[in-house]
Every structure is written in structure tokens, then in C-alpha cells.
Amino acid sequence: MTSPIKENGSVWLARGLETALAAIVGVVLALMLALVLLAVVLRYVFGTGLIGTEDLGIWLNVALISLAAPLAMSGPLAMRLDLPLGPRTQSISRVVADAVSLIAAFVLAFGSARVVALIGGASPTLGVPEWVRFAVTGTGGALIAVILVLRRIGERQFPSLAVSAGLAGLISLACLRMNLATALPASAAIALFAAIGLIAAAPLAHAFLAAALVAMPFGGNLAPETMVTTAVSGMSHFLLLAIPFFLLTGTALSASGAAAHLVAFAASLVGHRRGGLAQTVLATGTLFSGASGSSVANAVFSATTFQPELTRRGYPPARAGAIIAASSVLDNVIPPSIAFLILAAATDLSVGKLLVGGLFAGLVMAASLAIAIHLTTRDQPGGERASPGERKRTFLAAVPAFGLGIIVVVGIRIGIVTTTEAAALAAAYTLALAAFSKTRRTPLFSIFRQTAVEAAAIGLLIGSAGPFAFQLAIDGVAGMLSSAAGALGGSPAAILAFCVAVLLAAGLVLDIGAAILLFGPLLLPLAAGAGLDPIAFGVIVVTTLMIGGLTPPVGMLVLVVGGVATIPAAALFRAVLPYLAALVSAVALICAFTLLI
Template identity: 30%
Template sequence: MRAGQRTLSSGQPVNGLLHGLDRVVDWVSQGVGGCLVAVEVILLFAGVVGRYMFDHPLVWTDEVAGILFLWLVSVGAVIALRRTEHMRMTVVLGRLGPRARRLAGCLAAILVVLVALCLIVPGLSYARQQAAVLTPVLQMPASWEVYGQLAALVLLLYVALRQLLSGANWIEIACVLIFSAVVWFALDRIENALDLGNADLPIYFVGVVGVCIFLGVPIAFSFATATFAYIHFTGTIPLSVVISQMDQGMSSIELLAVPMFIVLGLLLEMTGIARAMVNFLAALVGHRRGGLHYVLIAAMYLISGISGSKAADQAAVAPVLLPEMRRRGVPPGELAALLAASAAMSETIPPSLVLIIVGAVTGVSISALFTGGLLPAGLAAAGLAILVLFRTRTDRPEGAKANAREIGRLLMVALPALILPFIIRYAVLAGVTTATEVATVGVVYAVLIGLFVYRCFEWRRLFPILVETAALSGSILLIIGSASAMAWSLTQAGFAQTLTEMMTSLPGGRAGFLAVSVALFVVLGSVLEGLPAMVLFGPLLFPAAQQLGIHLVQYGIVAILAMGIGLFAPPFGVGFYQTCLIGKVSSDEAFGRIWPYLAVLVVALIIVAAVPWISTGFVA
């Protein structure tokens, strides 16, 4: 042993120990997360096979899948935090100087630590309470589910502490701690000195949430911070109630479709299914003026019906089309603008994750949303195609026209891929599978097609795909859990009734309500990335829409389209910057080119809002 290693003053042994712990945390979280995703696929597919093929339902599969699902969300949140992949707003953060960014990062890490502690400590008593509750089928103590989550939260706490200590020096940490203590003291004094009633709701759910989000704190932890602060300072409700509400928000079996469709979307690119579709479409119209623009729109429409994930859709299409479009001289900004607009257009194409989540949190039939979403997306796609026709009317056609024999060959190659969207939609609408299970059918189909038809299945990429699924699922569903707890707090405070009365009394009746809803969801979709806004406000606004006689399927489709426009609208829309990263295009180049496409989507949205039949005409 060298002399420098005999003392902790050098920091080397401590750093070595921490790096070793980091590797252990990575190994445990990624290993457990990847395995949980694989087990969930197997369980759900086994349930489909047992019920449909052997007429012998495996009644225990949903119960086990539900328990493992909450473990998966918790472990996925750890992986996402370790990779800094939790959803957050970075627009304001990117404009700050290096010192201010470090302080904001320090604040974010401290809040994550506090949220983890607020979940772990009350969670222990919550687990003891749940020990007396037995699951209906297997008679397992419900505490098993909670203890699995708590174990993951301990890992989350460690990761947050490591990011805090590695991302700032002691002076910066001290400054942020002092600032946090001042805010804590101020809130405590305000609540003790003044009887604000519901006037304190804006302090916590607008002020605290807004400051946290604009400073780059992950959205899930911003919501959780505001909820814990509100309950602590304004009432006597135990903090364990927050954990209970988060679990209830995430435990809907329909939400298990989220990781299933994410893994399916990632498999599309690996197995060559997406490439086969795009190559066939390119052979049909790629030689015309703006031909590849039409191919991109059509590919996003078709592939969105398979993967359910916008990021997966874009990642599957962009590497196939964008290089050839660049070669043909299409400006990079135009590529990113059309890709972003196409992703916003396809938000309502089943089996979109947003449709599933809207159905899960509002009680609207998911099958009805699947049926109602196709025509509005088709209207928006037609609008984008018309705009492309005008914008490319002076372009010179490029590329050789494929002959009938070549088109036929590519059709035969693409046929297994083209069948998949219809298999998925038929399985749900015919009642063969639930919306949760149908993705597992797609996963098995994609694996078989990749192995035996396209012979493009890289086994070494399978585990990273499972880990990526766990991370993305954790980041999405933790937002849903924290937003559910926040919505419960707002409901307990009477805000839901106040909001309903205010929205139903707007001038203009149904038209005024829809107009305000569209504006609200566009703004919230931009700031909160869509899903949190729907989880937070969907249960509050959908009853108001029903009171006014608005069909809930129409209202859901209108809200989703509005959120999609906000999500991909600069300067705040995170989806816009995500698209630029996927397309490897500077956001400055795309900023000025996306507005005509968004304008077309706004026109399509207004038509869908004004004509209910477009979204409800085929709903039984």
C-alpha cells in the first residue's frame, strides 16, 4: 500500500470506494430493471396465450405483473436519474451562466434527496400498514410491493447524493442549503401568521412548481416537492398518504402498456421493420417533388400505430430518411421541422401511449379513443401533405422512379412489417387482448420477424433495449405518480369543484370551454411535456366537459392534439429540441421553419374541435 492510500486526506480510497459503489448501483439497477421488463413481457403474453388459445385464463398473471410493475417504475427512476434522463425543462437553464447552472443543479439534487427521504421514512410505516392487506388471488402481503419500492428508493437516494456532491463544491451546496432554509422558514411563517385558505394553492402549485421546473428540477420531483410542502405546511395529513396516492396513480394495469410499447418501439428499429416500411413508401412516391417529405409523413403515421412512443417513432424513421433528404438538398431545418410536426400529428394514432394514459386517468374507454384518434390524425397528415405540396412545388424531382417489379419486390419485403399495425389494432378492437397486453403480441411478432424473416436481430443489443425501456418507463410513470398525488391534494382542497364551476360558466358554452381548453393544453403541453398536464388536469376537466355535453372521446382527442402542438412548439416545447437531437440538426435552423407546419396543425385542431363527428363518427 502506498503512503497516499494510508489516509483519507488524499481522498483516493474514498473516491475508489464511491466509484465501486457506483458500479454496484449501476449493475443492480440495470440488471433488475432489464429483467423486470423481460418478465413483464413474458407474463402478459402468457396471459394472452392461456386465455385466447387454451381458454384457460391465468388469473394470477395480472396480480404479479402489477406488483412487478411498481418495482419496475421505481428501479427505472433510479436508472433515469443516474443517466440524467428524467424529463425536465432546460430552456431557461441553458441561458444561465456556468455558476448559475451549477447552483440550479445543486438545488435539483437537494430536492431529489428530500423527496427520496420523504418517500422512504413515511414509506416504512406505510409498508407496515400494508402488511395486513393480502392480494386477492395469491394472498401475498401488499407490503412486499412497498418494500420493493423502498429498496429502489434507497438506491435513488444514493444516486441523488452522489450527483449533489459531484456536481457542486461545498460553498455552492452551503448557499443552496441556506436558500432552501430561508424558503422553508418563510413558508412556515406565512402559514402560521396568516389564514390563507385556498389562497395558498398558488404558492405551492404555481410558485413552487414553476420555480422548480424553470430551474431544471425534474418534473416528477417538482410535483412531489410541491405536494409534500403543501401537505406539511398546511395540514395534519401524514406524508404516507402521498405515497399511497402515488401508488394508486401508477398502479392502473392499463399503464403497464407504457413499458411494453416502449420496448416494441425500440425493437422496430433493431429488427429492420421500420426500414422495410420506409423503403417501400420511398419506392412509391420518393421520386416525386417533395416525395421523401410525403414518405416521412406516411411513415410516422404507420409506425406510430406500432410503437406508441414518439421518440421511438422518430428514432426509427430519421436514420432511414434524413440522410437521403440531405443528399437531395433539403435544408436541415426543414427536416427537423417536418419530423417534429409529423410527431405532433401522430399523437392520436393508436396505440399511442398518450391515448392509453388518458384512458387510464380519466376513465374514458381506451378502445373508443383508439377508434376516435385515427381520422383526426389523418386530417392533420393531409394538411401537412398539402403544405408540403406548396412548399416543394418549385423543387426538381430527384431519384429514379422504381419500376413495377421493384415496387412489388419491396412490397413483399415490407408486407410482414405492414401487417403489424393491423394486427395490433385488430387484437384490441376484437377483444383478443387488452390495450395493456397487445404490445406483448407486437413484441413477440417483431422478434420472430427479426429472427426468421429479416434476419436482423442483434442479441447484444437486447439487454440495452430492456434497460432503456426501464429508464424511460421510470421517468414517465414517476411523473404520473407524483402528478396523481398533486391532483389528489388539489381535489382535497376543493380546487376541482372550483375549476369545474369556473370552466362550465365560461361565456360561449361548449365552444368557449373548448377554446379555453385548447389554449390551456397547448401551454401546459409546452411547459410540462404533455403527459403530466393530462394526468394533473384530465380528471378535473373531463367531468366539466361531460357536464357541457361534450363527447369525452372528442374532448380527449382535442386535448391530446393540443398537447402535441405545445410539446413540439418552440421555445419551450421539449419535443422540438428532442427532434433536433434525433435529426442532428441545430434548433436555430429549425426554429423559423416549423411555424407553417404548426399553423396547419392548429387549423386541423380547430376543425376537430368544431366537428365532433371527426373523432366520434366511428365510435360505437
């Protein structure tokens, strides 16, 4: 048996490695931000630029995702499905989940090593050998395995770790050597095995990568090296740099105290109405969505800020959590929206036009939720009506936060700056607010470290969905969907109803980012062929999939709020039904408007 000294040493080593990685990725994120801000200054002030800025930014983003991936195995953005299981079942689930993560680590490490051995040439703008980017990705995969093993040793989980490692090794070896004759399409095999990994509470990105390998014997067309190149290609878009920058914006805004001013202003507007505190939660979510762009981030913020006060005021805990979860939907709809950034990267739609459409859709959804809250909080009187002077005071205090809307929406829509540049400027703006804030307690570099880990979780999910999307294309799933839609008739209303049904079904089992990457490119040509406006349809894709954040079994927003507020997921899923109905009604209104334009 391993001695306590060695066990404590493994814990110390794991924490030391994680601390070092967190510092490295924090520096990488700071370099990315500095690079884009320098490019903005050179472009708009001096009318010049730097050769290779975009390529360097992409390479840094890939390095950020790869090196922070081991740190993103836990936390709300890891997209784990934590089901209420008994002790024995939970032990089995952990073994399977760890095996899935180890297989994913093998795909990244082994596949990258194969690419490094085969690839040649250098970046034409940077002069750096192309294999460097894949070497960093392979290093990230190896570190996933190392940190996972060290964590389990520190937890004294030796038998389960041995079983997980053995299972992962046997499956990986078998998948590389076996060939099974079956009628099951490879994409269906990926979906099935990814679902098994998700049910076992493995991170969704790990489940996708492991499932792509497990699908090889069933006719999968992707070898590990192809999986890695597909994943890295999915992460290699300059537009995706906006994701860590928008996350940085939201984190810095909270640290600066400006988010608290938004809460005060929202309370002055609606706090006096019936269910005033619940309406304040919704109004805050609507205002805060203009900063974070992440529904999960707002769910964590609101659950921490409002849940205790709502329950103290007499709201049943499940209803309070349901209101918070439903209000958090707006963050990925009202700009800036990370979901729209992912959709634009996957489909080449205009980000600016999507954000404007998202603003309209978000306000419709907010109005629907306000009505639902009014109807479900009849026993909750409002507070005192704020005076005009108090409203003016809270508005002026919140003005610095409103400046983000001008930078992001106006700047992008008018075309003054690109989406990535606007995100970098918004991040710089909120970092300045945090730097000069008298109430800030979080060190600025901690903001960079935290954001880098959150961005890596999203970035790895984007990359890991690439092999699945590629296999869907090979299996002709787009043609199958087109045939199924054709059987319902070719009218725009029928096609739109079919697409919404597919998206609602996808939202039941997939995180919104993965669902956008998989179904956006499949359904958009179908909708465009029926004469639907592509931008309006893109807005429907995001709004419909966001509803999946509230539906079982993978209602991510419900699970996040339940985890923060310690409320059983089953109770939250029941309590969220009225607000879910309101959001479905809002999507129906948006669809009706789309058919009219």
C-alpha cells in the same frame, strides 16, 4: 480533498450499481411479458386462467418503475427542460435541480417507510404483505439519492453537492414542521414550485414530488406517506402494463430492421414528390407510429436516421429538424398511443374507441402536415418515381411491420384481446422478428434493459402527478373551470373552445402525460355536461396537448430533436411555426367534426 482513487471508486460504484439495476429491471420486464403471455395462452387456448395474474403484473410494474427510477434521471424521457444558460447560471441551476431530486427521493423513501410502518394486511390473491410494494418504492427513492450523490462525487462536484444536500435537508425539515398562513391555494403552490424545479432542469416527475412536499406549509393536505400511497395508486393499473410493452415493441422493431423496411416503403410512395425526402420523413412517422406509440421514441429515431440526409440534400438544419419534430407528433395520436392509454386510465374511457378516433385524427393531422411540407419545400425537388415493381417489393418487405396494426387496433377494437394483452402480443411478435433478423446488432436483453428505463420514466411521471391531481380536486379547481366556462355561455362550441384554450395553455408548460393526468379528469365532465361525445373529446384532449410538444418553453419534441441533431432550440422553435400552424388547423377541423356528431 478526496483522493483520485476514491473519486474513481465512486464512479466505478455508480456504474456498477446502475448496471446491476438495469439488469434487474430488464429481468422484471421480461417476467411481466412472460406473465401476460402465459395468461393469454391459458385464457384463449385452454379456457382457464391464473388467480392473481393482474395483481402480480401490477406489483411487478410498480417494482419496475421504482427500481429503474434512478436510471431514468437522464435521457429524453426524463422530461428535463435544458435551457441555454451561461456557465454561472448553469451551476446554480444544477444545484437547485439536484436539491429537487434529493427532496423527491426523500418523499419516496421517508413516505414509504411511514406507510410500511402503518399498513397491514396482505394481497388477497397473492398472499404477499401489502407493505412489500411500498418497501420497493422506498428503495427506489433511496437509490435515486445514492446514484445522484455517487455521480456528483465522480464528477468532483463536492461544493455543489454539499449545497444541494443542505438545501434539500433544510427545505424538507421546514416543510414538515412549518405552517404558513397564505391565500395561495396549495395546488397553485405545487404548480409554482414544480415550475421552478422544471426551469432548473430537474426531471418533471421529481419536480412534482418535491413541489407536493414544499406545498405542505401552504395548506397542502398531503403528508409524505399520503403522497406515496397516491403515487403508487396512480401506477397500480393493469392497463398501464401496456406502456412498457408498446415501448418494447418499438425498440424491437427498430432492432429487427423492420423499421428500415418501413422507411423504404414510405420513400417508394412519396419520395418522388416535391420535398420528397421530407415527405418520406412524414410518411415514415405515420407508418412507424403504428409500432412505437411514443412520440419521443420516434423523434429520436427520425433525428438519427433522417437529419444527416436531409441536411446533405440541402435542407437548412433547423427546417429539417422542424419537419422531424412535427412528424413525431403523430406517434401519440395514431394507434397504438401511450397518450390514449394514460387518458383511459385517468378517465375510464374505452381504449378501443379512443384508438379508432385517434386513427382518424392522426390521418387528418398527417394530411395537414403533408400540405405544409409541400408549401415550405418549393426549392427541394423530389427523387425518381418508384416503379410498380419496386413499390411491391418494398411493401412486401414491410408487411411484417404492418402485422402490428392487426394485432393492436383490430384485436382491441373488436374485443378479441384486452389492451394489455394486445400490447404483450405485439411485443412478442416484434421480439420474434428481432430474434430471427439477420441484421440485428443489439442483444435482445439490451432491448429489455433500455425499454425498462424508458417505461420507468413514464410510470414515475404518472405516479408523481397523482398528488398534484389530488390537490387540484381538494382545491375545487374543477368547479372554478366550470364557472369560467359558464361565463362564456353554455353552448357546446363555447365549452369546446374554452377547453381547447386551457389545453393549449397547459401544453406550453407541461409534458403531455402530466397534462392528461391533471386536466383530462377535470375537463371531461365539463365537456360531457355540454353534450359533447366523451370519446371525441378525449381525442381532442390528446391531439391538442400533442401540439405542446412543439411550443416553447417545454416543447419536448423540439428539445429532443435539437439535442440529437445539435440544433439550437430557439432556431427550431422558429422553423417549426409553419408545421405548428398546420397542426392547429387540423385540430380545428377535428373540433368542427366533433360539434357535428
